Amino acid sequence: MREARAMNQQDTIISLTETYSAHNYHPLPVVLTKGEGVWVWDVEGRRYLDCLSAYSALNQGHRHPAIIDALTAQAGRITLTSRAFHNDRMGKFLQLLCKTAGMEMALPMNTGAEAVETAIKAARKWGYTRKGVPQDQAEIIVCNENFHGRTTTAVSLSSDPDTRRDFGPFTPGFKWVPFGDAAALAEAMTENTVALILEPIQGEAGINVPPDGYLRECRRICDRHNALFVVDEIQTGLGRTGALFCHQHEDGADPDMMILGKALGGGVYPVSAVVSSREILGVFQPGDHGSTFGGNPLACEVARASLRVILDEGLAERSRYLGARLYERLRSLNSPRIKEVRGRGLMIGVEIDKAHGPARPICEALMRRGVLCKETHEQVIRLAPPLVIQESEIDWLGDQMAAIL
Incomplete structure (x- = not known):
């Protein structure tokens, strides 16, 4: 009887939401009402281990006290002050951000997609004013299967037909190469190439990890052609993959520009930023670019605290150690359902063999056992719990995966 009431309450809330919300997501049938650390609770008090972390926006866990x-x-x-005036929080935040990222200058925005748009505008203006590319001829190289957001220009970068369908015409000026193929990148470069933009690990595409040395070779190719190497670390950055930034897994792969978001807001407020050198971000002049909420004092104070938690609590190191523990447990399952386990740190993808059906029913079965994760590209289960997870909780997650798979 109690279970029936619970389902009725949950179904009522889902029905209300689906009635008034555009159907641009396909969430699991669970209604969450409370979160703390790595755990969330539904409206009837059932507890779940959050293994999605809001697509890595909750690296610090739910409602971190600091x-x-x-x-x-x-x-x-x-x-909020708007950028028409100075506020007393932004400078302190950007100082810490630039020091953490090893960059000279930052431009704060709100969402990851806004930061991607900012990086594109910066790269193009740099190409015209510094490199001397003829006006409106700038080319930016991107990788197949990328995900850089949902705005019109961001989907113009995408090679995914589901992302692009019925949203054209698209922003021109982009060229695609296979992810992980440095030779194809070198061949695609021209005198009008102003930048390469890529994710060091492709998250939405199914946790695609490039070959060792690929990022370093991308850096060298960009140097040879006087093009900017731009790394989108919105999902992979801030400790998620076992390094503070994912490109740091390879020596000699430092980018010219880095795009950050998600965990920069600590899971409580949308904050994003582009960090780079003075030469590159210095191309912007008053009136070139902006955002009413970008760099607002509330966002800056939240982001500064979020960075401090990542640094002070050693979350990148935790991710490296606990991710390796989970990765080895999953690799040891020897399940016929598992085609491949891949990832770095606590960003792991479990690809389900198509002969055993799609990943969503497995995610639903895990939900019934108290684990919340989500499928991506139909066949891949993404596992990305908050980086504050404990060793015992990692082992419990491994037990649930073993029971289902």
Whole structure:
């Protein structure tokens, strides 16, 4: 009887949401109402291990006390000024961000897609004003199966027909090469190439990890052709893959520009940024680019606290150690359902063999055992719990995966 009431309450909320919301997502049938650390609870009090982390926006876990304290304290002072005026929070945040990223200058925005758009505009303007590319002839190289957001220009970068269908005409000026193929990249370069933009691990495409040395070779190719090497670390950055930034797994792969978001806001407020050199971000002049909410004091204080948590609690190191533990457990399952396990740190993809059906029913079965994860590209289960997860919780997750697979 109690279970029937629970289902009725949950079904009622889902029905209400589906009635008034555009159907641009296909969520699992669970209604969450509370979160703490790595755990979330549904409306009837059932507890689940969050293994999605809001697509890596919750690296610090749900409602980390230091981040919530920063949010509430700043909300009690001032939340928004616009960039028409200075505020007393942005400089301190950008100083810490640039120091952490090893860059000279930053441009704060709100969402990851906005940061991608910012990087594209910066790369193009750099190409015209610094490299001398003829006006409106700039080319940016991107990789097949990439994901850089949902805006019109971001989907113009995409090679995924589902992402592009019925949204054209698209923004021109992009050229595609296979991910992980340095020879194809070298061949695609021209005198009008201003940048290569890529994810160091492709998240939405199914946790695609490139060959060792690929990022370093991309850096060398960009140098040879005087093109910017731009790394989208929105999902992979800030400790997720076992390094502070994913490109740091390879020596000699430092980017000219880095795109950040998601975990920069600590799971409580949307914050993104582009970080680069003064030469590159210095191309922007007043009026070239902006955002009403970009760099607002509430966002800056939250982001500064979010960075401090990642650094002070050694979350990148935790991700490296615990990710290796989970990875080895999954590799040891020897299940006929598993085609491949891949990833770095606590960004792991479990690809299900098509002969055993799609990944979604497995995600639904895991949900019934108290694990929340999500399929991507139909066949891949993405496992990306908050980086504050404990060793015992990693082992429990491995037990649930073994029971289902």
